[in-house]
Amino acid sequence: xxxxxxxxxxxxxxxxxxxxxxxxxxxxxxxxxxxxxxxxxxxxxxxxxxxxxxxxxxxxxxxxxxxxxxxxxxxxxxxxxxxxxxxxxxxxxxxxxxxxxxxxxxxxxxxxxxxxxxxxxxxxxxxxxxxxxxxxxxxxxxxxxxxxxxxxxxxxxxxxxxxxxxxxxxxxxxxxxxxxxxxxxxxxxxxxxxxxxxxxxxxxxxxxxxxxxxxxxxxxxxxxxxxxxxxxxxxxxxxxxxxxxxxxxxxxxxxxxxxxxxxxxxxxxxxxxxxxxxxxxxxxxxxxxxxxxxxxxxxxxxxxxxxxxxxxxxxxxxxxxxxxxxxxxxxxxxxxxxxxxxxxxxxxxxxxxxxxxxxxxxxxxx
Numbered sequence: 001x002x003x004x005x006x007x008x009x010x011x012x013x014x015x016x017x018x019x020x021x022x023x024x025x026x027x028x029x030x031x032x033x034x035x036x037x038x039x040x041x042x043x044x045x046x047x048x049x050x051x052x053x054x055x056x057x058x059x060x061x062x063x064x065x066x067x068x069x070x071x072x073x074x075x076x077x078x079x080x081x082x083x084x085x086x087x088x089x090x091x092x093x094x095x096x097x098x099x100x101x102x103x104x105x106x107x108x109x110x111x112x113x114x115x116x117x118x119x120x121x122x123x124x125x126x127x128x129x130x131x132x133x134x135x136x137x138x139x140x141x142x143x144x145x146x147x148x149x150x151x152x153x154x155x156x157x158x159x160x161x162x163x164x165x166x167x168x169x170x171x172x173x174x175x176x177x178x179x180x181x182x183x184x185x186x187x188x189x190x191x192x193x194x195x196x197x198x199x200x201x202x203x204x205x206x207x208x209x210x211x212x213x214x215x216x217x218x219x220x221x222x223x224x225x226x227x228x229x230x231x232x233x234x235x236x237x238x239x240x241x242x243x244x245x246x247x248x249x250x251x252x253x254x255x256x257x258x259x260x261x262x263x264x265x266x267x268x269x270x271x272x273x274x275x276x277x278x279x280x281x282x283x284x285x286x287x288x289x290x291x292x293x294x295x296x297x298x299x300x301x302x303x304x305x306x307x308x309x310x311x312x313x314x315x316x317x318x319x320x321x322x323x324x325x326x327x328x329x330x331x332x333x334x335x336x337x338x339x340x341x342x343x344x345x346x347x348x349x350x351x352x353x354x355x356x357x358x359x360x361x362x363x364x365x366x
Contacts, residue, residue: 036086042101188216225249
């Protein structure tokens with residue numbers, strides 16, 4: 001990806017660096033293509049400045065974007081200019097909010113709004129109508145790849161496998177009686193989340209991985225448990241290792257491989273769950289010893305589908321598809337009883353490809 005020489009135009013009254021408020025600004029192009037010369041931001045009133053850090057500005061097939069900041073306690077809704085040579089704008093977005101704009105030549109003039117959303121993070125929090133824990137999906141579009149993702153062949157299989165693992169985990173935890181609607185014997189919640197390729201505001205999330213985590217807060221909303229396994233996959237999208245980060249609470253950070261036990265305990269020491277990587281898949285073991293697991297489709301792999309097992313009996317199969325260019329996510333969930341297909345559930349949603357705002361339901365998989 002071509003490195004751009006980002007140009008900043010200041011007035012004589014540039015703001016001092018103190019407790020900055022950051023905003024994302026983005027221009028969506030009318031057709032795919034890169035700027036013909038380095039894009040830049042101009043701040044006529046001097047109240048804002050460019051965030052001059054890696055991965056905070058960029059130009060891809062459909063977007064030109066910047067992170068900007070101000071020291072003002074209440075960010076001024078200044079009129080600013082984005083200069084994007086050689087392209088025509090179809091939208092201008094501040095945070096996740098579309099704003100009015102006027103383009104004359106390469107200069108696009110618009111007014112800021114106080115929307116502090118992370119503009120390049122395409123996150124949708126999905127709650128299944130069947131219940132279970134919500135899932136934080138990060139919708140990855142290949143054109144947004146950054147950091148090491150821009151230096152290697154794009155990991156199509158791993159990116160496709162992540163939602164299959166997360167949806168299978170959601171269903172398995174529900175069947176284990178460990179969902180948010182169940183009477184739990186532990187404090188806090190299990191959190192399901194994907195990973196991103198975009199390096200939003202410098203966040204490097206490499207390589208692609210699955211999160212099955214534990215979060216717990218005290219009465220002041222402060223972390224007292226934040227247990228974060230990063231479940232990494234091989235080229236066939238099989239989970240093979242975990243980078244375990246204990247950011248708050250009980251346990252020890254470290255690298256875990258096959259057979260190593262990742263034990264979740266809440267802040268009070270109550271055993272929640274064990275995660276164990278095996279040659280068959282990822283084992284989820286309850287405190288009473290009962291084992292479930294997430295296993296790749298034996299014929300086509302986890303990029304196509306993931307099964308949930310109770311012991312050696314399948315209980316579900318999930319097949320998800322995401323089209324980030326169109327903003328369509330959909331999946332189907334097959335349930336099994338006694339080893340035989342018993343029911344099928346389909347769901348999905350549409351989302352704005354440039355903000356990830358939910359639009360409507362998606363068509364089910366056939």
